[in-house]
Amino acid sequence: MNSIAEHIADFLKEYSPFDHLTIQELSEIAVNIRVVNLQKHKALFQINDLVHDSFYVVASGVIDLSIIADAEETILNKCHVGALFGLRPFFAKNNYRMTAKAREESIVYAIPIAVFRPFLANNAEVLNFLLENFANNTPNSKDSENLRGNIISDSVFYTDQQSEMQFFQSLSYNTNPLITNAGSIVKDVAQLMAETRFNSTIVCENNIPLGIVTDTDMSSKIATGRFPVTVSVDKIMSKPVITVLENVSLAEAQLLMLKNNVTHLCVTIDGTDTTEVKGVISEHDLIIAQASNPGVLIKEIKRSQSASELKQIRVRLTNLVQTSIQKNIPLTHISNITSEINFAILKRAIELSILDLGSPPARFAWLSIGSQGRKEQLLLTDQDSILVFEDVADEKYRDVKDYFLTLGKRTTLTLEKVGYELCPNGHMASNMIWCKSLTDWIKQYDSWMKAPGEKNNNVSSIFFDYELIFGDQKLEDAISTVVFKNVKNNTLFFDYLGNDALRKHSPLTFFKNFNVEEEGLYKNMFDIKTRAIMPLVDGARLFTLYFDLKGINNTYVRFKQLTISDPKHSEIYLNCAEAFLTLSKFRTLEGLKNENSGQYINLEELSKIDKEKLKNALLPMKELEELIKSKFQLTQFS
């Protein structure tokens, strides 16, 4: 026994779950500990690393647990002195689902699992603590109250975006359960359950849950003859009921059922069994909830055979977006998932058309443009797309073009049935102007960029936000090359785009009031799309082209990337990025409320705080405008 191990044992004794162990046991553990020093920002383990043979306790310093999605680090938890983390290897063999990184210079104790496991088996309290840590339990469950201090969730559910959703995803459950009192006769209860087709009844006294009777109880205790059907229900009920809070997540509910080996959870007001019953969650509810999980949606999209099936899925996606927004999931994540699913739907629509028409006579690329191309489409908006096909011999050209036009028409019609409106400006692959060969497209981009604004050459800037949906990557690359070649020293083009970006009407009046629509259908409403969001989108596009940033389409990511490429003005870009998110959120909420594209915000329905928030989000735009003015000579087209 060495004296340092003794110190470490003394240290551990202060913290849960080690306080349940004796000092001898702790010393035994301490002897096997490894002490690791982590420099500031040094990672201990990263997402997808193989699990270590140990878990960790912070001895000094702070460790951040985070996930990284789209170049963005989201911190899930900060572990302070005495906190446990990296419990994954206890329960699962797969790789780490998060990154542990030192926020400041830190020392951590690595405790080998093999050494610790025997103590788990002999000590239920320790096991429970770890399970709770691992599952990030409800704040109100009684036995964890005294441990609140250093519960560090090992929130493994964050992982990739899909299971992350699962963690946030709320459950819809039966809020009107069967309730009976302890004196009821089993036969009556069974009769009631049979009539209502519920498989559980909660036994209550003054709406406070005492126990629960499920199908299982009926079959195991009545049908086996252990009790007669005339006995009172409290004889056969299962108790205590496992209770949860109202807004329990899918993942939590799953874990609680597994942990307690039950099939039903009872929802109460504060999550304890001393308050009123609000509902009951059954295993069946979990299965249903999983059906609107993004992963499942994508799978179903791949299997669907018709526009109406796709439409069903799109409706579920809208629900998913709605619940996610209400749950305050970062908007960037929601739009990532939504755009993945949108792309999957588009892709499937194209596939369905190809199945009908036969295989294409030449290679082609279907590109989404505009908001879809920027991955910012949270709501059902109109479809914008173009089609590029490879150059073919002159005599074949007509047939090939015919084929792709038909393909475009079929696909856009399918998508219309799914719920994506046709583009009012005709920016679609079904339009013969936007369905052409690579050479023609290169010519088109050349003329747009070399002589913008001339004659009928009014370029719509949405053509510079494109994303491949289906087909050959090489064709998309060819277009990118042309665009970025033409961008070099092309002051005229930037002049044009800059003016285009500034042409939008300012969102606030001279007196700092909102500039609302003066007439028409949307009188007195605020046009958030054209007055607030578009200028940011245009600005972001202008600067990414200027700084030669290829392959980034999303406005938020563009601004983020610009802070790196142009550090001198990073603050402006950061403000714009945040403002963009806020504005998009306003728009999405409005859209969900009215089931439209959310372009017009009804200011009267906004609270005072929300109005201020909205106003504040409009401020960075001014700075961006100034930056555009100083960076580009906007003389030709003003």
Added chain:
Amino acid sequence: MLDWLKHINKEFPEFWKNYLSKFDKKSKRFVILSTQNSGLNFSKDVIYSIGAFAILDDSILIGDSFETVLLQYKFLHDNKLSNTFIIESKMKKLGEPDAIVELVEFIGNAILVGHHIDDHVEMINAALERMNCGRLKNEALDIDIMHRKLHDITDKKFSLDELSEIYKIPKSERISASEDAYKASLLFLKLKSRLGIN
């Protein structure tokens, strides 16, 4: 300088031969060593206690450690010093030769690290000489020198406490060779990462 001449015809003890044979391979293991001595006169003073930890892959292995109080009753008696600390200590106690044998076995071919490591190594060498052995052959790193190198300081030495202060190592009330070795281990890990040594 002419050490090898002195030893040329001498038969070394078994443990020493064994020790020498370990140097065929290079080691990845570091041993952080600290001793407590009666003073720094290598011929007259003695080691009271030894503490050492192993570092492998940038982590301190608490189990892979060495901790011993040396039974220096004769020295204490000769110098009329109190021997209560030996009696009161709960650590493992060994006579000097046994302790040195175990220590040499523990060290093996690892790279030695310590605060003013040369002093500790010299004390051990003196003890080894009394046992008719040669000198330790291990490479040695001094954390004070590492610190000075990091900051390009040439005109000043730093005590272990000063270094602990600079690198914010928690202080402990207890004073022992192990305690010092543990502090030195943490300092070594911090300096190692800062200097980018692998």
